[in-house]
Amino acid sequence: MSVATVKIDETIAALRALLGERLSTSRAILERHGKDETFHAAYPPDAVAFARSVEEVAEIVKICAANRTPIIPYGTGTSLEGHIAALQGGVCIDVSQMDKVLKVNPEDLDVTVQPGVTRKQLNEHLRDLGLFFPIDPGANASLGGMTATRASGTNAVRYGTMRENVLALQVVLPDGRIVRTARRSKKSSAGYDLTRLFIGSEGTLGVITEITLRLYGIPEAVSAAVCSFDTLEGAVNTTIATIQSGVPVARIELLDDVQMDAVNRYSKLNYPPKHTLFLEFHGSEASVREQAEAVQAIAADNDGGQFQFTLQAEERTRLWQARHDAAYAAKALRTDCEIWATDVCVPISRLAECILETRKELDEAKVVAPIVGHVGDGNFHVAFVIDTKNPAEIELAEHLNEKIVMRALAMDGTCTGEHGVGYGKMQFLLAEHGGDAISIMRGIKKSIDPQNIMNPGKIFTQ
Numbered sequence: 001m002s003v004a005t006v007k008i009d010e011t012i013a014a015l016r017a018l019l020g021e022r023l024s025t026s027r028a029i030l031e032r033h034g035k036d037e038t039f040h041a042a043y044p045p046d047a048v049a050f051a052r053s054v055e056e057v058a059e060i061v062k063i064c065a066a067n068r069t070p071i072i073p074y075g076t077g078t079s080l081e082g083h084i085a086a087l088q089g090g091v092c093i094d095v096s097q098m099d100k101v102l103k104v105n106p107e108d109l110d111v112t113v114q115p116g117v118t119r120k121q122l123n124e125h126l127r128d129l130g131l132f133f134p135i136d137p138g139a140n141a142s143l144g145g146m147t148a149t150r151a152s153g154t155n156a157v158r159y160g161t162m163r164e165n166v167l168a169l170q171v172v173l174p175d176g177r178i179v180r181t182a183r184r185s186k187k188s189s190a191g192y193d194l195t196r197l198f199i200g201s202e203g204t205l206g207v208i209t210e211i212t213l214r215l216y217g218i219p220e221a222v223s224a225a226v227c228s229f230d231t232l233e234g235a236v237n238t239t240i241a242t243i244q245s246g247v248p249v250a251r252i253e254l255l256d257d258v259q260m261d262a263v264n265r266y267s268k269l270n271y272p273p274k275h276t277l278f279l280e281f282h283g284s285e286a287s288v289r290e291q292a293e294a295v296q297a298i299a300a301d302n303d304g305g306q307f308q309f310t311l312q313a314e315e316r317t318r319l320w321q322a323r324h325d326a327a328y329a330a331k332a333l334r335t336d337c338e339i340w341a342t343d344v345c346v347p348i349s350r351l352a353e354c355i356l357e358t359r360k361e362l363d364e365a366k367v368v369a370p371i372v373g374h375v376g377d378g379n380f381h382v383a384f385v386i387d388t389k390n391p392a393e394i395e396l397a398e399h400l401n402e403k404i405v406m407r408a409l410a411m412d413g414t415c416t417g418e419h420g421v422g423y424g425k426m427q428f429l430l431a432e433h434g435g436d437a438i439s440i441m442r443g444i445k446k447s448i449d450p451q452n453i454m455n456p457g458k459i460f461t462q
Helices: 003-022 027-032 054-066 119-129 143-148 196-198 230-243 257-266 285-301 315-324 326-331 346-365 391-411 426-433 435-448
Strands: 047-050 071-073 091-094 101-104 112-113 166-172 178-182 206-216 222-227 250-255 276-285 304-310 338-345 372-376 379-386
Touching: 003 047, 003 054, 003 091, 027 047, 054 091, 054 166, 054 206, 071 143, 071 276, 071 435, 091 196, 091 426, 101 119, 112 119, 143 206, 143 276, 166 196, 166 338, 196 257, 196 346, 222 230, 222 315, 230 250, 230 276, 230 285, 230 346, 250 257, 250 315, 257 315, 257 326, 257 372, 276 285, 276 315, 285 304, 326 338, 326 379, 338 391, 346 372, 346 379, 346 391, 391 426, 426 435
Parallel strands: 047 091, 071 091
Antiparallel strands: 101 112, 112 206, 166 178, 166 206, 222 276, 222 304, 250 276, 250 372, 338 379, 372 379
16 A cells, blocks of 8 residues: 555554544535536545634644645535646545625724635625625635635635735644634734735645625615627627716626527526627616616717616626526537536736637637637626537637637736636646746745645646
8 A cells, every 4th residue: 555545644643543424425415526627637535525614624634734644625526727636646625614794894894704604605695784795706706715716706806816815814824733714804904915925826835725805885775787789889889888887887798799698598488599788787776777878878979879877686686697697508509518617817908809809719710619708898798608528629629718818818817817826727827827827826825825725726837
């Protein structure tokens, strides 16, 4: 028996003594914890530890560290670039049972939660207080996972991403120490910004066990609007003009004609199967109407069609549920196929050029690949609908994905606006940041995690 096998056996034995039935080696549970929501290959862990407190997480980490056992943090498994794959085996720490809203401070507009709390759960808890948390990546993701992947979503154009909305963290380090990165104050000049270091670290530096978040008052009025365009350029230029004009739009989402056709079929809608903008406005009733009228005028200048506006909550909910179901709608375009979702983000001034060139390449390649995007902040997604059993389709998708990413980088953009790196986009990180920056990242990783046990094989190789 190899040394590695002995160590994982020792780890499992120690964890079973600590957790009892909350340490699982069931094949079904292992497989579920090694696969995210994309086509990326599954890599199950050797065991799954269901933690219920920060103290348990610390003890689990100490046991793993003593045996050099890899650790993979897990929230809800909705990541998109292979973040939860146990590439080297090891122990998955599932924090879904750490699901308490610990303290709401209404006067300070902040809340402290455990990492297993989901965004929908938090907003249900806050509703009666007249408050909400705006970050909405679509999936009902855990807040710990959203922090670890620096999530954003449909509201980011107005409210920012997790980076702007996390005030402080509690983290278990790779040696089992428990640290707090900041206090609840809205700003600080005291020392290194450790909070931002862990936001987006994808589980490679520690296990997030507590998050303090900014909150916002629920707007007096919320309205939604839909507008279709004959050309993709018209829809994108409307987005750019809206942002540059300073209209405080809360959401502005682009669905190209391929995606709108899919959404109409899947969600039983009857919008024109054209390039379409979904918008949302927050404020007083007068201000949301004023915002909508401003965007309507901009859309008309770009040959936009009928501008459908509603203040009714049911219509808004139906609209945004259809947007969140876009991936499932795309998948339904081809039977027995999977979604390979990729994303990039560019400066808003280069958005039209980037999207139009991307759409042209996709059409010329004759692939089924709708485009959707949080275009208000320059971020868009391509959903390749591919037969993963067909090597030629995989090769073509890889080729097109690389062209999309390299185009975004050439426009001073990023290889991923919100999906993260995981192991799916590691090859693009050097092109984006350069060798010296990657060297600094590796140095930080090594200083915090010298044994390389925290989610190894993600973001970059050590």
